[in-house]
Amino acid sequence: MTWETGASDISGAPSTHRRVPLALPLLTTLGLAVAAGVFSLVGSLTGVAATSLTLGVVLRTLLVALVVVLAIHMLRVRGGRELPRWMPWVVAAVAYPLVPTTWGGDTMFAGGLGLDGPAAIGVDLAVWMCCAALGRVPSSPDPRVSGDPAVDSLLRR
Amino acid sequence: MRRAGREKGAISLEQVGLVILAGVLCAAVVAALTQSTPLGPTLSRAVCSITGGDCDSPTGDGTGSASTTAGTCTVGNGRTVASTTASAVTTLSDGRTVRVDELSDGSARVSPTSLDPGSEVSEVGLGNGMTVRMGDEQSGSVAVEVPGLAEGAGSTEYVVTDADQLRAVASGLETEQVKDELVGRDNPVRSAADGTRIGDQLPEAEATYTPGGFSVSAREEALGEGSGLATTALGIRTQDNGTQTFYIGSRVDGAEDLELLGVSPDRAADASDPLDLVTAVTFDPQGTMVDVTSTAATDTADSRTAEAIFGHSASGGAGPRVHSARLATESEGQSAAAADFLAAQGVGSLGSWTNPSDASPGGPEPTGFFDEARDSGSLTTLDYDAAPETPHVDTDAGQWMTEAGLPVGDRASDATLAGAAYWDGSTMAPWTGCHGGSA
Numbered sequence: 300m301t302w303e304t305g306a307s308d309i310s311g312a313p314s315t316h317r318r319v320p321l322a323l324p325l326l327t328t329l330g331l332a333v334a335a336g337v338f339s340l341v342g343s344l345t346g347v348a349a350t351s352l353t354l355g356v357v358l359r360t361l362l363v364a365l366v367v368v369l370a371i372h373m374l375r376v377r378g379g380r381e382l383p384r385w386m387p388w389v390v391a392a393v394a395y396p397l398v399p400t401t402w403g404g405d406t407m408f409a410g411g412l413g414l415d416g417p418a419a420i421g422v423d424l425a426v427w428m429c430c431a432a433l434g435r436v437p438s439s440p441d442p443r444v445s446g447d448p449a450v451d452s453l454l455r456r
Numbered sequence: 457m458r459r460a461g462r463e464k465g466a467i468s469l470e471q472v473g474l475v476i477l478a479g480v481l482c483a484a485v486v487a488a489l490t491q492s493t494p495l496g497p498t499l500s501r502a503v504c505s506i507t508g509g510d511c512d513s514p515t516g517d518g519t520g521s522a523s524t525t526a527g528t529c530t531v532g533n534g535r536t537v538a539s540t541t542a543s544a545v546t547t548l549s550d551g552r553t554v555r556v557d558e559l560s561d562g563s564a565r566v567s568p569t570s571l572d573p574g575s576e577v578s579e580v581g582l583g584n585g586m587t588v589r590m591g592d593e594q595s596g597s598v599a600v601e602v603p604g605l606a607e608g609a610g611s612t613e614y615v616v617t618d619a620d621q622l623r624a625v626a627s628g629l630e631t632e633q634v635k636d637e638l639v640g641r642d643n644p645v646r647s648a649a650d651g652t653r654i655g656d657q658l659p660e661a662e663a664t665y666t667p668g669g670f671s672v673s674a675r676e677e678a679l680g681e682g683s684g685l686a687t688t689a690l691g692i693r694t695q696d697n698g699t700q701t702f703y704i705g706s707r708v709d710g711a712e713d714l715e716l717l718g719v720s721p722d723r724a725a726d727a728s729d730p731l732d733l734v735t736a737v738t739f740d741p742q743g744t745m746v747d748v749t750s751t752a753a754t755d756t757a758d759s760r761t762a763e764a765i766f767g768h769s770a771s772g773g774a775g776p777r778v779h780s781a782r783l784a785t786e787s788e789g790q791s792a793a794a795a796d797f798l799a800a801q802g803v804g805s806l807g808s809w810t811n812p813s814d815a816s817p818g819g820p821e822p823t824g825f826f827d828e829a830r831d832s833g834s835l836t837t838l839d840y841d842a843a844p845e846t847p848h849v850d851t852d853a854g855q856w857m858t859e860a861g862l863p864v865g866d867r868a869s870d871a872t873l874a875g876a877a878y879w880d881g882s883t884m885a886p887w888t889g890c891h892g893g894s895a
Contacts, residue, residue, distance in 0.1 A: 340649065343649065344652060347654055348655050350656070352637050355634065403639070405640055410637070411637065
């Protein structure tokens with residue numbers, strides 16, 4: 300499965316449409332949705348077992364945040380240069396509504412703050428996307444630095 | 457070569473992340489499986505101290521308060537049944553309050569309540585799921601209520617026979633509350649969470665309360681909007697043995713309303729003060745009506761409307777009075793009286809039961825439910841001293857609460873039964889079996 304993209308090639312070769320593999324983003328989306336749902340439930344149930352709302356909310360928020368950061372980070376690393384820079388955002392945004400706990404606003408911490416419905420879903424989404432942004436941060440300095448601002452801007456594109 | 461070196465670092469980070477994730481997951485699983493150990497609360501308090509929340513210890517630290525109420529008697533067909541002898545209200549660790557009603561058969565009924573343990577308000581159990589609330593500063597009067605249906609929400613009632621069972625119910629209620637807040641109530645995630653059976657499980661409920669659930673508009677449909685009593689479908693109590701009780705609230709206001717209820721015009725003539733009736737209609741598991749009880753409470757013994765409906769009782773003082781008329785529907789006459797009484801309140805059907813009474817204008821003269829109750833059922837009045845503040849009474853329920861680690865206040869709002877009377881066939885006679893404490 301591939302995706303046509305018009306991204307420019309920094310090699311200077313003639314501009315051509317290149318194919319981006321969709322299998323990895325799709326798998327990451329599904330995996331993220333399933334894992335986030337499971338970890339959110341595990342965090343909540345731990346709070347239930349301890350009869351502690353605070354513990355449940357904090358634990359599930361940490362677990363889900365960790366899952367999101369890791370999933371997006373792995374997507375970015377495994378996707379390499381072939382992966383469009385916007386793809387992690389799309390993966391995170393699509394995975395969020397696929398998590399069953401999202402439907403009730405109980406994925407992260409907003410529901411535990413007393414927020415209901417759309418408000419809880421919205422606040423959790425904002426935190427979710429922040430975690431996705433964290434996952435996009437490179438784990439090591441990008442070696443593709445030439446020192447020339449004009450070239451570097453092309454590299455970062 | 458350069459690419460490989462770059463990814464090598466990235467993979468290490470993934471591995472570190474996975475190790476952390478696995479560690480946290482293991483901790484979570486351990487915490488879930490060792491719920492009886494102090495790990496959960498310890499973790500909770502640790503997290504709480506980090507987040508700056510309220511880090512008080514959970515249940516058992518004795519920081520809450522409670523109120524107690526002395527009890528009453530309940531009669532059914534001339535016999536005394538399990539009745540409330542004392543009540544106490546306690547606060548769970550999640551902030552909710554529950555009533556513990558000590559019953560005359562040695563057990564205790566545990567049910568959620570909206571009563572604030574620190575308030576001057578007293579609630580006294582009347583049996584059949586009903587209570588009378590006294591000393592409410594907001595309403596300034598007494599009222600008959602169905603606590604299980606308070607504030608339009610459903611609830612559940614449990615019966616316990618010792619402190620261990622009380623502790624199990626309290627823990628189960630707290631767990632359910634946490635579960636409600638963490639995963640919601642009616643959704644697939646909640647079903648999955650319930651399926652794991654993690655956390656303290658509630659024992660089998662004695663009864664569940666469901667608000668509404670039936671219509672009370674038949675009279676208005678027959679007579680036109682605005683006619684008849686102002687009636688509300690309060691809700692349904694379903695017991696574990698299949699018995700169902702429907703609660704109907706009606707406001708009786710004026711002679712016309714009284715005559716609708718079958719009160720004779722001469723008795724209804726001088727009654728102008730409004731009175732709120734709560735009627736409980738009980739059906740057996742087969743759907744056959746077995747019992748109708750109508751109850752009202754007044755600020756004092758001096759209410760003309762109550763006197764017109766329930767008859768006069770000379771006993772009692774200046775405190776609140778609870779009137780009750782009860783009729784077992786065993787004969788055709790009793791069933792007809794109950795059906796007419798319900799039709800007057802606009803009840804066309806209750807569950808599978810359809811009201812056979814003709815509620816149309818010009819229909820047959822209604823059979824007087826209260827007259828029938830007086831003749832073949834029971835008619836009682838209970839008088840209370842108005843909510844004095846007294847020390848916590850040392851009841852079994854209070855001791856169980858202490859043993860179960862539930863907070864029990866040392867001072868409480870208390871209501872004392874000052875007098876009781878019943879219709880003995882010719883007059884309202886002193887009910888010594890109740891007031892004398894031998895119920």
